[in-house]
Amino acid sequence: MAEITREAAVDTEGDPDQPHVHKERVKYSPEEEAKLERQHFWRVIDAFRYYKVHVQEQVKRAECQYRSLTQRHQLLLTGVLPNLTHISQCVDHNQDVLHAIVHNCIHMFENMEYGEEDDLKKQPPPSTFDMDKLKSTIKQFVRDWSEVGQAERDTCYLPIIREIQRLFPSDQYDVSKLRVLVPGAGLGRLAWEIARLGYMCQGNEWSFFMLFASNFVLNRCEQVNSLILYPWIHQFSNNKKSSDQTRSVSFPDIDPQSLPTTSDFSMVAGDFLEVYTEPDSWDCVATCFFIDTAHNVLDYLETIWKILKPGGVWINLGPLLYHFENMANELSIELSYEEIRSAIIKYGFHLEVERESMQTTYTENDRSMLRYVYDCVFFVARKPTELQQYAEEEEDDHACSSPPCAKSPRREGEGRLT
């Protein structure tokens, strides 16, 4: 079992339909925070249950459009209605899986209960924003827990895993004592793989969508490829064949319960910035497609610096698709990689590895006529051993606005993009 604990408020942000404003600008009392989180918990469950109604509306609309065609045109398109019927059946199936995911999830956390769903009656139907998050969560199963996602995982997770093994080889370290943190862990596969290699690994995640889904796959799925989802049925454009839209994906491609009994793997729910405040406590922080989820990426950088042990490493792979860009009422500092890189170095990290062009995909539909490629940056940044004192001074002096300067000589190649 992967123990999931809830250590800080879970995501209630980012929904344009909700009145939530960035925490730094609106302070809530602990009671208000708890109420907001509880409402959000039930709203996400509601989204899981509402899926079928939402997607069937889309299917009905497609059917109406078809029926609005002239008889002559309808006769040319004999496959459309059978395909829509098929899509409808796939939606029903997805809904069954989604019901299973949220079944009993009020007891998901070891240390937190969310009570009854009494407030739900007063809530409006789930927003399009929430339904989009749910559809993304379905696709996340492909990325993390299907054979189809293997190639994508190889480009995104393998470079990170290899780097961990290179920096902390098992013939030189007792890897079970090496603490690796994966913030923004999604459905948990990267963290799980690191734990499978014997490292102590913790995933952190703050979205209830992801947490419900990861809890399901990590704790309630055993048999390899025993379940299926239809991840692509929501995509009505860019299909070469109608059957591409309705193809299924099996999961899990590996038994999530098959971790060695000695492995130390856990998931912690809550905002990365709030949960991880203990200085000098991690040997490695591995971020994959995560740093652009920040309101201010420098806050992430600062936290990573603080929680890394002296000599610890930050491994990062991902693009800079800022999640809060263009979101009303949300702080969003959109920095270029050049600016982040410079801040990393000014902060005192040593950039030991840097690759600026790693081509990856994210929950890719490999048969779609539209496919995105991310040209990611990958780097390994070490918090130098001799800079421990700076981290402590920072701790004591929050008024200090400028980060510590690196004491150690700059490495060849720093200060320019390679």
Ligand SMILES: C[S@@+](CC[C@H](N)C(=O)[O-])C[C@H]1O[C@@H](n2cnc3c(N)ncnc32)[C@H](O)[C@@H]1O
């Ligand atoms: C783009 S996804 C990447 C997920 C996973 N790392 C992967 O590569 O598949 C970013 C993840 O970070 C999570 N996240 C965003 N802000 C977070 C925060 N402040 N604390 C913890 N997780 C966060 C999101 O919920 C989402 O699951």
